[in-house]
Amino acid sequence: MLTSLLLIAVLIASSAFFSIAEISLAGSRRLKLRQLADDGDSRAERVLQVQEQPGHYFTVVQIGVNTVAILGGIVGEGALTPHYQAALQLLMAPEQAETLAFALSFASITALFIVLADLVPKRLSMSEPERMAMAVIGPMLGLVTLLKPLTWAFSSLTDLLIRLMGRPVVRDNSITHLDILALAEAGNEAGVVADAEQQMIENVFELDTRRVESAMTTRERIAYFSLTDDDAIIRTRIAEQPFSTYLVCEGEIDQVVGYVDATALFQRVLRGEPIELSAEGLVKKVLIVPDRLTLSEVLSQFREKLEDFAVIVNEYSLVVGIITLNDVMSTVMGNLVASYDEEQQIVRREDGSFLADGITPIPDVQRALEFETWPHAGQYDTLAGFLMVMLRRIPRRTDQVVWEGWRFEVVDVDSHRVDQVMIARVPAP
Known part of the structure; x- marks a missing residue:
C-alpha cells in the first residue's frame, strides 16, 4: 500500500505540474513578462517566445494530463480497493463490500486529483x-524537445482541424484600446487607479470618436470684431466679453479675416497707442477646419500648424463655432482642469434626476446615465441634436422623449435653441 500511495503522490504532483504549466502560460500578461525580460530575466523571454507559438507546448501539457489521469485511475483502483474491501467485509457481505470498496476508492482518488492536482x-x-510560468518553463521546454515527434504529429492534426473550422491558428497578441480601458477599470476597482x-x-x-462640435464654443457665443470697429x-x-482670443471679420461673422490676441491689444493700450485692427501684424491668419473632424484630428492640425485656435465651418462655409487647444485638453482632463465656479453642463439633482444643457455632448450624457447605445448614433453630437432626431422637428417646451427608461423633457427653449433638459427615470408601470 505504501508503494501505491507514493506512486499516487507522484502522479498527483505530475498532474499539478501540467495544470500549472497550462494555466500560468495562458494567464501571463505580456506587458509584465516584457518588463521582466528587459530587466534581464531569461525565463520571461522564453515564456514570451512560447506564447508566440504555443502549439507544441500545449500538446505536451495535454499528453501529460491525460496520461497521468489514466495511470491515476489504474493505480488508484488497485491501491485502495483491497484495503477498503477488507475493512468493509467486517460489516457486510463480501459482494456488497467489493462494490462499495470500488466506489470509495474511485471517490478518494478523484477527490485527491481534483483538489491537489x-x-x-x-x-x-x-x-x-x-511567476509560475517562469518556474515551469525550463522542464516544460525539455519535455517539448523530448516528445517533439509526437507533439509535431498531434499539433499538425490540430492545426489542420482548426483551419478547416476557419479559425486562426496563431494567438492574436495585439493590444486594443478596449484592453487598456479594461485594465484601467480593473485598476480602479482595485484602488490602484483613481x-x-x-x-x-x-x-x-x-x-x-468625438467630433469638434462636442467641445467647441458655439456660434452665438463667439465674441468677434469687425475690421471697421473703432478703438471705443x-x-x-x-x-464686456473678456477672452484671450477674438475673431476678426469683415462685417459679419461668416466673413472671417483672422484673429487677434488680447495680449497684443493690451500691449497697445499700455503703450498708449490706439487700437486699430488694420495695423500691420495685429490680425493673424486663422486656422479653419470642417465641422466633421474629430478632436483627435483637430489636435493633429494644431500640432502641424503650430496653432492653438481654430474656426469651425460647415459644408456651406458658415461659421458654426470656434475651438481652442484648451477646449480639447479640457475634454481629456475633465474635472481636473474645470474651475469650481464653471457652470456644469449636466448636474445630478437630489432626487436622482439630471438637469442638462442642450449643448451637452452625448458622451457626457451617456456616461452620466450609463447608457450602452443611443438611437440613430452618429447623426448628432449633443443632447439637443438627440431630441431633434427623435422628434424629427425643432423641440419645443414640454416636449418629451423616452429612451432606455429615461424621460428627456425640454424645460426651456431660447429662440429655437434647446436651453435646458430635465432627465428623469420613468416610473415603473
Missing part, C-alpha cells in the same frame, strides 16, 4: 501567472 495548482497559477485618472484615460480614447467699440467689447 487541479484546483490548488490552478488557483496558484491564476494568482501569480508570470476615479479621475480612469476617466482621463477613457477621455483620451474618446478623442477619436473694441475696448467696450473686451470689457
Whole structure:
C-alpha cells in the first residue's frame, strides 16, 4: 500500500505540474513578462517566445494530463480497493463490500486529483501567472524537445482541424484600446487607479470618436470684431466679453479675416497707442477646419500648424463655432482642469434626476446615465441634436422623449435653441 500511495503522490504532483504549466502560460500578461525580460530575466523571454507559438507546448501539457489521469485511475483502483474491501467485509457481505470498496476508492482518488492536482495548482497559477510560468518553463521546454515527434504529429492534426473550422491558428497578441480601458477599470476597482485618472484615460480614447462640435464654443457665443470697429467699440467689447482670443471679420461673422490676441491689444493700450485692427501684424491668419473632424484630428492640425485656435465651418462655409487647444485638453482632463465656479453642463439633482444643457455632448450624457447605445448614433453630437432626431422637428417646451427608461423633457427653449433638459427615470408601470 505504501508503494501505491507514493506512486499516487507522484502522479498527483505530475498532474499539478501540467495544470500549472497550462494555466500560468495562458494567464501571463505580456506587458509584465516584457518588463521582466528587459530587466534581464531569461525565463520571461522564453515564456514570451512560447506564447508566440504555443502549439507544441500545449500538446505536451495535454499528453501529460491525460496520461497521468489514466495511470491515476489504474493505480488508484488497485491501491485502495483491497484495503477498503477488507475493512468493509467486517460489516457486510463480501459482494456488497467489493462494490462499495470500488466506489470509495474511485471517490478518494478523484477527490485527491481534483483538489491537489487541479484546483490548488490552478488557483496558484491564476494568482501569480508570470511567476509560475517562469518556474515551469525550463522542464516544460525539455519535455517539448523530448516528445517533439509526437507533439509535431498531434499539433499538425490540430492545426489542420482548426483551419478547416476557419479559425486562426496563431494567438492574436495585439493590444486594443478596449484592453487598456479594461485594465484601467480593473485598476480602479482595485484602488490602484483613481476615479479621475480612469476617466482621463477613457477621455483620451474618446478623442477619436468625438467630433469638434462636442467641445467647441458655439456660434452665438463667439465674441468677434469687425475690421471697421473703432478703438471705443473694441475696448467696450473686451470689457464686456473678456477672452484671450477674438475673431476678426469683415462685417459679419461668416466673413472671417483672422484673429487677434488680447495680449497684443493690451500691449497697445499700455503703450498708449490706439487700437486699430488694420495695423500691420495685429490680425493673424486663422486656422479653419470642417465641422466633421474629430478632436483627435483637430489636435493633429494644431500640432502641424503650430496653432492653438481654430474656426469651425460647415459644408456651406458658415461659421458654426470656434475651438481652442484648451477646449480639447479640457475634454481629456475633465474635472481636473474645470474651475469650481464653471457652470456644469449636466448636474445630478437630489432626487436622482439630471438637469442638462442642450449643448451637452452625448458622451457626457451617456456616461452620466450609463447608457450602452443611443438611437440613430452618429447623426448628432449633443443632447439637443438627440431630441431633434427623435422628434424629427425643432423641440419645443414640454416636449418629451423616452429612451432606455429615461424621460428627456425640454424645460426651456431660447429662440429655437434647446436651453435646458430635465432627465428623469420613468416610473415603473
